[in-house]
Amino acid sequence: MTNAIMEGLQLIGLLTRQVEQRLSQALGINSTDLSAIEHLMTDGPLTAKDLADRLQVSTAASTHIVDRLERAGHVTRQPHATDRRKVLVLLADTSKAKLTEHLAPLLGGLDEHVGKLDPAEREVVEHFLADVVETYTAAAESITA
Secondary structure, eight states, rough: OHHHHHHHHHHHHHHHHHHHHHHHHHTTTOOHHHHHHHHHHHOEEEEEHHHHHHHHOOHHHHHHHHHHHHHTSSSEEESSSOOTTOOOEEHHHHHHHHHHHHHHHHHHHHHHHHTOOOOOHHHHHHHHHHHHHHHHHHHHHHHHO
16 A cells, blocks of 8 residues: 555656646746746745745846746736835736646646545545655755755
């Protein structure tokens, strides 16, 4: 049984990378730019510094990422409302719509599966996933370049 769970987790990892690659291709961007778009969709709008922190890159690299995304029409820059020294990066509505369109079948399918769980099953899955996230986080933090 444990082997099937480990194989399932491995397959989810492989499929996640495949989805990311295809999303990158569909949007005409690289994987780092896709990560930036995901952060902007989830947490945005953000400053280039905030984006750099989330992507774990330098602010110079973040500026280059934003420049590429802006040239491709995926983001716009806007002055910060209260701090004139800052500029916010916003995800373009067209890019948000494309991402949502591509991810709708995946997210809808996952939502359907979660909806089928009874409360006890849901609690077990939530605890298991929290433990998996904790393990992944620890592993990511332990890997150095």
